[in-house]
Amino acid sequence: MxxxxxxxxxxxxxxxxxxxxxxxxxxxxxxxxxxxxxxxxxxxxxxxxxxxxxxxxxxxxxxxxxxxxxxxxxxxxxxxxxxxxxxxxxxxxxxxxxxxxxxIDGYRIDPGQLPKGPGYAPAIGGALAAVHALPASIVRTDGLPVRTAEQVRDDVRRLLDRADATGRVSDDLMLRWRRALDVDDLWRFESAVILGGATSSSIVLADDADGIPHVVGVLDWAGLSVGDPAVDLRWLASAPAAADDVHEGYAAAGDRSPDPLLRERARLYAELEFARWLVHGHDAGQVDVVDDAVALLDALADGVRGDHIVPDTRSDIDDAMALVESVPPVSTPGRVDTSMQTDAYDPEALSLYLAVERDRAAAAEALAVAMDDRANPDAATGAIHVDQLPEPDGVDRDATAPVDLDGWGDDAPRAAAADAAGTPDQRDATTGTADTSEGASSHADPARDTVVDDEEDALRASRAALRRWGVSGDPA
Missing domain, CATH: 3.30.200.20 (Phosphorylase Kinase; domain 1)
Structure with a gap:
């Protein structure tokens, strides 16, 4: 009582x-x-x-x-x-x-009632990230439990063996869990200080003067230890609407290395709570607990049938992350989106990103083939090869020194610029009298000089490329 x-x-x-x-x-x-x-x-x-x-x-x-x-x-x-x-x-x-x-004065929200969007969910994620950022020495000094990634994996393996020994877990679920257990990448994580059993109801919130919620306290420290941070996020299985926002708040507030499979382990731990409940009832000889756990496990098996905790398409995700890391930084105004550097990526946005990258790679490959295969031009792509260009008069294809193509001498860029600008009389007729005195030239626009230099550089580069093509010899 x-x-x-x-x-x-x-x-x-x-x-x-x-x-x-x-x-x-x-x-x-x-x-x-x-x-x-x-x-x-x-x-x-x-x-x-x-x-x-x-x-x-x-x-x-x-x-x-x-x-x-x-x-x-x-x-x-x-x-x-x-x-x-x-x-x-x-x-x-x-x-x-x-x-x-x-x-600690404030209010708490049960996981099932946690709303999505800015406010509550990101604040709770940030609070959990602050706990995980604590130095592990505070746990070791007081003799509290400390588990490495391999020890956590062993704990899961023992739980699966005990649950399987009851004979009450479906083969589909056991295969699902053991398959996740065998994925080495899933267990490559950095141990951290954890609460060991936190939920959103462990977080005390209060509203500021503008009505924006913030965390004022955290309760339930009984499970304080060093272990897998995903344990403190397993409760998000009961708050699917707010899960993305909690993860985003967690990633934004954390200063730890990104954990790409944090969500997958949190999901696994949530499912294993049913197995743990079954083992508890079986060991205690409580038939009602066992029956309750079996009913939960059967419902879980129906809900995840055909699904895997670590998707088979994860190799595509790895490829996309590698592509992102290979892109050179570009200075652009506005806020920089670094969501791809975190575990809070959007799968739909990621699939679109992969499609664009594949199309771009295919186009580049097709262009490269068209440029290299000079003996057989690709009519489908419409590529124009150097061999198809009219050969300038007087060009010795066996020569080893650069050949100056007709119309592309050293004075060509300046001549082209003069033709584009027109004669002084033409400039007077279109834009007014052109002042060519020394005084005028001393006040010339630096931006115009830069443009002219850029044009000359571009023309010079084009001339050099055509020279190389003109003396490249017969196709291999």
Missing amino acids: ARSPLILAASATTALPGTVFTSARVLTENAGGRFDSAVARTDDDREVVVRMPAGDEGAHDLAAESRALHALTAGVRALLPFAVPEVLGESGSGAQRVLVVDR
Whole structure:
């Protein structure tokens, strides 16, 4: 039977000796019934949160919560852009443990009710990125769990073996999970500090003066450890509408190396929660839990049939990323879109990008073939080869020195420029009198000189190319 708020307030006096509580009310925390919780008000008008475990599982989690909050020293908390509950007092142990922390004022949103778009979802993603950016030393120093990528993979393998041993998981699901387990790229990630079981309801939000939500606190630190960051994003399977925005906020706020398969691992962990629930019920001998887990697994199998956690087309994604990295930077005004450098790429936009790149490559290849195959011009492409051009008079094809083609002497660019500009009389008739005095030339427009230089350079380059073609010899 759950303890009443008054009993919890009375128990809190053992954790905070000398404190007088004037009122208490029930606190709903969506903790799955693991704790009995209440908000109590002291005689100095402070509000505190009092928790006691509801069973053995809750006792373990409450002890882990206390240990994690003690590990978050003042220096560590200064690295975070939000508040973390501070332990004010505690007493007892096991099922009689009492933990009192300060209350962070704000509101929380359940995953299923998290809306898409700017605001809530990006703010929550940014808060999780801030946790993952904490130095791993704070976890190692306090002896909290630390798991490498390979150890995380081994944990998943053991869970699959235990779930398979129950004989209650469909072959399709087991094949799906083991196939993901065998993809080496899926398990190449950088371990980070994680909450170990966060959801959107672990994030406390508040609105600023303009009504824009921001994160003011993060709760549920019992799973504090070093492990896979995707664990803290598995809950997004319950918030599909907001998943993209959470990932975008996470990528924008993070300073870690991009993790291209973060979403895929988060999805795998979400599905494995059903397998974990099955193993729990099987080991505990609880038939109702097993039946519930089997029903969930069957529904999952129907929903993902024919799908893979790591798509077979991932090689196309790799190719696109390589193409993006090979493109030289171009200075353009406005904000630069770096979404392709993150794991938050848009698959539809990516497929369009791949189609454009393939068309461009095909066109370049066709042009190259047309230029190289001079013996057999490609009539389909309409390419004009050098062999088809009229050969200038007096050109020795066996000569080894450059040959000056007719009309392309050193004076050709200047002659062409003079012809384009016309005679002084012609310029007078069209644009007014042309001043050719020294005084006028000293005030010439630098931009016009630059244009003329560019034209001469272009003509000179064209002349050199034609010279090379003219003495290239017979086709191989």
